[in-house]
Amino acid sequence: MTDLLDDFSDALEKLSEQQAVAVSPLWMEVECADDRELYDVLYEGQAPRAGRDARLRMIRLMDRCPTWDTDVPGLPDRVEVAAVGRDLAWSLCYAWWRARQRHHVACLIFPAGDRRGWLPVSAIDEATSRPATEEVFHLAEAPELVEFWRCLFEREDVTEQDFFDRARQSFPHLVLADSLSFRKFDGSYPEMRDWVVRVLGVVHDHFADALALHSGQPHQVQAELGRFGLDLSPESPNTRSKPSIMKQRDIEHEGETYRCEWHGKRERHRNRVHFSLPDPRLGGRILIGIFVNHLDT
Structure with a gap:
């Protein structure tokens, strides 16, 4: 105990x-x-x-x-979590109520059980007098919160205006360049958002480990990351042989220049997310430097 x-x-x-x-x-x-x-x-x-x-x-x-406000209309006093009834589980009741308002909160739970992640929570909706089910995120360790933030891009339909603030919460080991803009893609924000979130997730969670595992060998790193269903690669030898073109991959951030040669491809001929290697100047973090339709090659 x-x-x-x-x-x-x-x-x-x-x-x-x-x-x-x-x-x-x-x-x-x-x-x-x-x-x-x-x-x-x-x-x-x-x-x-x-x-x-x-x-x-x-x-x-x-x-x-x-403390959160208990004086809210329609707050239940009983819920079911994964079909198990719980009376006076106030925090879960509140999380269910917030989810009904399309504004999710996560619940920190005591680490003795095995409840983790998004779980169905049901209660009687006062407006309809019928049971309603919402998913509530359960976590027992602080690092698990990033999964919660990432899921909210879709669950709360995060707007373009709020995307980068939410991304900084969801991907704390990435640095986002101030010049990033969805308007530089060939496609609208709603079309591009979920793919960008997937790219940032794989780069955040696996890129540095893949580099270390394969001693930075590009083809092996590319194959390792391909297991996650994304095309992530460095520039080709032909492109790298052209200094003026490679300079397009250089990004200024807080007075320093970073080369963002690695990139994720949404399609063969368009839409790229360019990023740097982990850099000591960023505390070992990775700079997401460019959103673009396509750079010169």
Whole structure:
């Protein structure tokens, strides 16, 4: 129990440093185990027992979080999660209600169970008096939050105006050049958005590892990344032999020049996302430097 409390507190502390984290105003009253409220377990040390330091740390972190408003119309007091009924699960009730408003929130859960990712949550919709199901994201570790942010591009139909702010949350190991614009593609933002999200996801999650695994050998790295259903490659030897054309791949960012030779291709003849190698000047991160129809070759 002490280890689990520490794991939960680690996640909560990390998330609180990065995001707005709110708690139910009734969180202390939630039944924990054997008809005992969480208050009894944390303050009185009743079974299931945990170390004093772990209990006090969790209390301190939870007390620092603002509470969300319970005075909202249609907030249920009972939900079903993956067909399992839960009474007075206030945070899940609130997450379901927010999802009904098309504004998702993620739920940080205690790490003892195996609930992870998007799960169906059902409750009675007050407006129709009928059951309604929404998917709510469950996470137990802070790094899992990036999956939540990425899914919202489609689930909340993120606009072009908000795309780059959301992308910085979704892909923290990438740096996005200020000059990026969807208007430089041959295609509209709605047509291009989901493909760009896929490219950024693969580059963020796998590009540096593929480079290390294959000692930077281009064809092997390209084949490794091809497993994810995308065409990612460096420029051809013919293009690389032309200094003036390769200069089109150079991007100025905060007073430094980065060569964005690697690129993802949506189609053979058009629409590219160009990016750099991991760079020490960026703390080992990768610069996404160019959105473009096609550069000279």
